[in-house]
Amino acid sequence: MSATDAISPEELGRLYDEHAAAVHRLAFSLLAQQQEAEDLTHDVFLRLQRGGYNSDRGSIRNYLLLLTRSMSLNRLNQHNNRRRILQWFLPSRQQHEPIDxxxxxxxxxxxxxxxxxxxxxxxxxxxxxxxxxxxxxxxxxxxxxxxxxxxxxxxxxxxxxxxxxxxxxxxx
CATH class of the missing domain: 1.10.10.10 (Winged helix-like DNA-binding domain superfamily/Winged helix DNA-binding domain)
Incomplete structure (x- = not known):
């Protein structure tokens, strides 16, 4: 299977059955939340269906795990950025100068x-x-x-x- 090959629904189902458990375990170990890990597992296989896998560069399992790691880190960064932004605007966190x-x-x-x-x-x-x-x-x-x-x-x-x-x- 190369990057240009379309993945049939049957092939995607087979790949999901073979690799979803490993993808989910890795996602859960990185995200530490069940729902997030399930959502990410789904997103990884959607990304696979859209293309990008090149069999010349390695096995499908390695590709899926690398993709899972990358997407997990992206999500963690997004959550951290959102948390920092929200903390900046929390009224209890703001230091108000006394009004002169x-x-x-x-x-x-x-x-x-x-x-x-x-x-x-x-x-x-x-x-x-x-x-x-x-x-x-x-x-x-x-x-x-x-x-x-x-x-x-x-x-x-x-x-x-x-x-x-x-x-x-x-x-x-």
């Missing part, structure tokens, strides 16, 4: 103060502090003189300081 209400309030006040700045001031501060771009690179990117970028940045920071000081966020 002061930091949230400070962030809200800063966002509110930022709206008082011009679009250009917001852009320069965002590039400098959020994106961590140097002032010289900002100047080159925006096609502005470096001194202008520094002046706009300083003016914007003073406006923010004033807005946050009046809110009580910063002590003078």
């Amino acid at each position: 209400l002061h930091a949230i309030e400070a962030q809200i006040n800063l966002e509110e103060a930022m709206t008082q700045l011009s679009q250009r001031e917001q852009q320069i501060l965002a590039m400098n502090y959020r994106e961590e771009i140097s002032q010289s690179t900002i100047a080159a990117t925006l096609n502005l003189p470096l001194g202008t970028v520094k002046t706009i940045s300083r003016r914007a920071l003073l406006k923010l300081r004033h807005a946050l000081t009046t809110k009580g966020q910063i002590r003078s």
Whole structure:
């Protein structure tokens, strides 16, 4: 029988009768669950029926046992991956950081103060502090003189300081 030969239902039945017990024993020894071993035995013989066995490469028994081992390991890996993914999302497993209400309030006040700045001031501060771009690179990117970028940045920071000081966020 070669890889291209179709397996007749009678031949598949005969092979099943001869080798199913060995396939099941190996599957059970690897999976340690009766139902899983039975399902895998069925799947191994379905795979055999679809083709892939080449008699030039070894006996049918060796092929079936190698296929059983390979498919068992695949199933174990799938189960382990699913378990890891599920554990990641279990509420009891997640470590929650305590909520820092002061930091949230400070962030809200800063966002509110930022709206008082011009679009250009917001852009320069965002590039400098959020994106961590140097002032010289900002100047080159925006096609502005470096001194202008520094002046706009300083003016914007003073406006923010004033807005946050009046809110009580910063002590003078």
